[in-house]
Amino acid sequence: MKTSTNRSKSVAKKVMLSSIFAGMFFANTAMADTLRVIADADLKTIDPIVTTSGTTLVHAYLIYDKLFEFDKDGVARPQLADKVDISADTKSYTITLRKGLKFSDGGPITTDDVIQSLKRWASRDQTGQLLAARLKNITKVDDLTFRIELNEPFDVPAALAGVTGNPAFIMPKRVASLPPTDQLTDTTGSGPYQFDYSSWKPGQTRIYTKNPNYVPRNDPPSFFAGKKEATFDTIEMAYVPDANTAMAAMVTGQQDIWTSPPMDNALALKNNPDVVVAKGYFSQGLYVINHVVPPFDNVKAREALTYLIDQNEINRAAVGDQEFWHTCYAYLTCEGKFGDESAYAGHRGAADFDKAKELLKEAGYDGKPIVILDPTDWPEAHVRSLYMAQQLRKAGAQVDLQAMDWSTLTSRRTSKAPASEGGWNLFPNIMEGGPASSPLTHLMLASNCEKAWFGWPCDKKIEDLRAAFISAVDQNEKKKIASELQARASVYLPFVMTGEYTGAVVYRADIEGFNPETAETYFWNVRRKSK
Template sequence: MKPTRRLALSSILGATLAFAAVPASAQSPAAASTFRLVPTSELKVLDPTWTTAVVTRNHGYMIYDTLFGTDAKGKIQPQMVESFTTSSDGKTWTFKLRPSLAFHDGKPVTAEDVLASLARWAKRDPMGQRMYAAMAKAEAVSSNSFRFIFNEPYGAVLESLGKPSSLVPFIMPKRMADTPADQQVSEHVGSGPYTFKADEFRPGERTVYLKNEKYVPRAEAPSGTTGGKVVKVARVEWVVLKDAQTQVNALVNGEVDLLEAVPFEHYNALKANNRITVAEAAGGQYLLRFNHLVPPFNDVRVRQAAMLSMNQEALLKTQVGIPALYKTCLSVYPCGSPLASNKTPGLSEKPQFSKAKELLKAAGYKGQPVVLLHATDNSSLAKLPPLVAQLLRQGGFVVDLKSMDWGSVVARRAKKEPADQGGWNAFVTYWGAEDALSPLNYAPLSANGEAGWFGWASDERLEQLRASFAQATTDAERKKLGEDIQFRAYEIGAFAPLGELMRPMAYRKGAISGVLAGSTNVYWNVSKP
């Protein structure tokens, strides 16, 4: 029988595991030890403002810091900011940075660094774009304070600056932040709890971070992406192991300490191993994203035909296979969350191949191959694209399945050339549920064309609805607008929802402690006996 377990908000936003968090002031110095983990995928893109890839976001949290963060209960908390005020009319926000903030090169963090970082981030992030569009001015007040002046009161300031995932507004030196938003930064200098060991970076093999000895953590206990980022190990190594069995063997044999994502086929065995802790920490959603710029998915009827060809139950059973870890869900927002809606124009959990073929005929589809990207090394995704290809074929499509590693998918999906010139038509991806809670933050709902997320959907009505959501002041208004946004997103075929899952992580009992489990992977507070 299909499980009805809801993705509880506490699971969505993360929770600290059994190890008690101790305030930063009570921690002992880090031992000279190395913490080894297997990331969800290979790190290829090092610029966290350039891509929404989870592994790049996690890299960002290692070396950069943020003005605000989101705690384990979903509340926005100050991080680099010491204090802030708002004017009586709600239009002016003034922020003061906390003392002792410094980049890895020894230079102090200034308001100019912050403003440059945010300006670059806002060119790529949907929430940043919307916030800056509502802003009259962003300016420095002093070397360690700055302010935003809005044309009208804007209610999503903290929600934007403290967002935990997707394109996180990480702060970097101005010289780096001045890099055009469509180019990647060439340096990797932050002010966060770890430093990046560039000379030991081996793409496809390992990434190395060292403790930032000069980092001054906050005094609060760690929670989510906030609180005291206390580093208790001298070195962290991300070890790339692309084969699922090799990953599990490395964990069981003590060669690595943690797997960010348990291969689903090994879930039951690891769960039964009394030397391993399996934590069902992260909730999220699968989706099939279309390239709206190039044929054939530049026609809404073709996108709708692909959506009608999907079969969530079959896809989830194939990829996840463990009923306790997945469920079908047609909402663009996590089922069970405040904005979840069952208003889906024409969509159902079962495929509608005849209707899909009718739409393709009406669109004049001539059988041109659809290039579908297939990440073979990402155990949380690898089984989905072949079945998606099969379902598309049943719906009347010709499909060219291109197999590659996830890092190559991340690089290729940024290309806007036609599919037969090195571009793409569709790819399968995963989004953490914390991203999908709000239509302002959920990049697949952006519809501002080439300034938006990969796939570059363009729809003025959808953008108007999202703008209204940003100005809404009541839960009832947001609920109604959230439903309208979902309905419109499905009308234009923004993407096809493929269902929900939980992504368990695993680590060796007694080998490490202090793991902060949640949908955002952070590695401060971890210690080794």
């Protein structure tokens, strides 16, 4: 196998051939007050309550804001909220909005909008559902104040500050009144930029313009919290599926930021003084498993997958440079404060095909093709798809590897049909490291059956432990419960882990204020040094 360095040199040789084409492709986008971004995928769903797709969330963070946001220390700070009064028993939260807030259409942001937005959010988001299960009442006090009353203690600001999943974005009441299963078409927002849905179609470059009605906070920016300033008049986000064309556009200055470059391309740019190659946000690599159709509705078949994964082998193939990855068997990550590798009771180390074959037989696997959804425009995930297809075949299974782009996969994953009838069995994915470090926010660990994330794991023991974790106040007690939860997950296997890795992000050297180490990429407070 060629090393990542050798592959990077090969990639670099193609850049000169792509540069001329890139200049032609992006020639009309070179505007002085425009930030130009190469998106990670094509945007197909604009509603952040309908989908948890990272592509959609990047879009949503530009045009919406939230009541609370997390700062760099993980503290939920008021954002659209001005203040929050919390009762001594943490069962009542009175939240007051900042004065003078407006939507992008000029309409005032009131508690009527907020309450309806939170109702739509809580019907879909995993953390929102946990809040809804404890909700006694949510009432309007006046146009700027509302109260949340609970049956038991719950950290409401932290829940409303959630970064991934279906974040609690604030929309106009008329928009948030849409059923959460229906995708919105009105993109009136509460954030620093605005988006004209009527003039855009999937596949086109997305154009965001400064929201003239947005009122940023005055406190210093810190991670997602604090001042969100729309420093560029326009942000253009282009989907460029060909990596060499994207790379050439970065080299020639036709693009400013490349959010998800293939590792080989990123490493090939390391010595270019005109660009910065930075580490992105760490993530937990995993395979999402469909629990409602055979063969992985049987835990023995899920266990077989663990015997097919050699974390060293798969990360060398998918990521390459070991600076960017490490093995990990903690369901709440090795980087997080609740992660506990010692709780993992499953297989570690080299693949064992004979054991995997034995377990598939015990699960009643009937030889039908196992459908793996393969996102070919996400290089690391594509390699993980190929890897699992190869490993399953070595264990005697039939495999149907179905190639598609990531945006198509996010539509396919909603199907609960049998794999032979348009459904699926597996696909590679990640869980962003911060949210993956807590039972409250780990989307794919939640095992609440029909209400669970795609794959629909269903395990009462996991859910009981998640509830106990949320109710616990003492940190030592939380850690004890988290260890028990990870031990249970290693037996039930809501998903299987492939280790942890950090992606690369590339941006032009004249860009400042950009933070590559965020769970979802945002572009407020970003400046060009010459400005």
